[in-house]
Amino acid sequence: MAKRDYYEVLGVSKTASADELKKSYRKMAMQYHPDRNPDDKEAETKFKEAAEAYEVLNDSDKRAKYDRFGHQGMRGGQDFHGFSNANDIFSHFSDIFGGGGSGFSSGGGGSIFDDIFGGGGQGRRQRSTGTPGHDLKVTLKLTLEEIAAGTTKKIKLKKHKKCTTCNGTGAKDTASYQTCSACSGAGEVKQVSRSMFGQFVNIAPCTNCSGTGKVITAPCLTCKGDGRIHEESTVKINIPAGVSDNSYMTMRGEGNAGKNGGPAGDIIAIFRELPHEYFIRDDDNIIYELSISYPEAVLGTDVEIPTLNGRAKLKIERGTESGKFLKMREKGIQHLNRHGAGDQLVKINIHVPKKVNSKEKELLKELEKQPNIKVETK
Numbered sequence: 001m002a003k004r005d006y007y008e009v010l011g012v013s014k015t016a017s018a019d020e021l022k023k024s025y026r027k028m029a030m031q032y033h034p035d036r037n038p039d040d041k042e043a044e045t046k047f048k049e050a051a052e053a054y055e056v057l058n059d060s061d062k063r064a065k066y067d068r069f070g071h072q073g074m075r076g077g078q079d080f081h082g083f084s085n086a087n088d089i090f091s092h093f094s095d096i097f098g099g100g101g102s103g104f105s106s107g108g109g110g111s112i113f114d115d116i117f118g119g120g121g122q123g124r125r126q127r128s129t130g131t132p133g134h135d136l137k138v139t140l141k142l143t144l145e146e147i148a149a150g151t152t153k154k155i156k157l158k159k160h161k162k163c164t165t166c167n168g169t170g171a172k173d174t175a176s177y178q179t180c181s182a183c184s185g186a187g188e189v190k191q192v193s194r195s196m197f198g199q200f201v202n203i204a205p206c207t208n209c210s211g212t213g214k215v216i217t218a219p220c221l222t223c224k225g226d227g228r229i230h231e232e233s234t235v236k237i238n239i240p241a242g243v244s245d246n247s248y249m250t251m252r253g254e255g256n257a258g259k260n261g262g263p264a265g266d267i268i269a270i271f272r273e274l275p276h277e278y279f280i281r282d283d284d285n286i287i288y289e290l291s292i293s294y295p296e297a298v299l300g301t302d303v304e305i306p307t308l309n310g311r312a313k314l315k316i317e318r319g320t321e322s323g324k325f326l327k328m329r330e331k332g333i334q335h336l337n338r339h340g341a342g343d344q345l346v347k348i349n350i351h352v353p354k355k356v357n358s359k360e361k362e363l364l365k366e367l368e369k370q371p372n373i374k375v376e377t378k
Contacts, residue, residue, distance in 0.1 A: 006053035133256035133265035150241035160256040166220035170227035176218035180209035187213035242336030245273035284342030322350040
């Protein structure tokens, strides 16, 4: 079963801050903790899934790799190590849950409930400005040679860009605003609800002013108040060596500009591996099939064959059998995110002609009689 996107697991955007990640993880841990959901395998799975997502996204290095390469970037020792039980998770994230143990004790010190049900002081939410821009997805077709060494692609695409006339505000000038009546200029609204656990306060951006606290009275003449214009752009994408078919990388802030000064979306580049004339890919190895004659297999020979970097000589030892694989070390694809490369594996096929002339037939019949050639039936 394919893993879900870590941002989706925690229910946060790709631009989520460390505080937003922590709050979301706390909420999910409380909701799906095994103590509150005994014998519920689905809740236990979601509990561990949230812990895995938080461990990666809360680490700046792991998050950067995940943003570029997705779950594939977590391989090679970078993946989530897993937890055997809930107590192990709470011990690992003691800074999140306010001390050791399960995090559900009623003793002194902070607990998982503090910031959710009013047990502790809550910092004021950072004001959101504008509406975030949408992501753009592009598909890049790559040859094995490009994948093996890495490459750079320049693509042209049409996207929303920040209006330079109003600097993305959407307003004609600095005087073309008035205080939002819905939120009284706060940029956010409070929603209060009660449950058996206490009072729950949810603070959300004001939809009337998109979290800015101001409403435009006179829009920009260039972008008509949107804060963006639609133009063609050229984007350079640096693709590292070792990517796989259907893997992707994310270019932060290179997508559509946000409305009214909101943060830009991302470009998600999805890779498609093109079929190769000579090679078949096997992870970071490549396979090449080489046909040789029967005399070459018996006597041995030196041949020149194609590689991803040109051509190279390969020695065929005497007595090489059909179906044998010969290895050309590190002639394959560079490993993603680490040193070294795969190998080029050469599969030997002994050519058997379907037609022979009279002279060849005579020689073959004579050869068949020789003691080291003739095969005795058992």
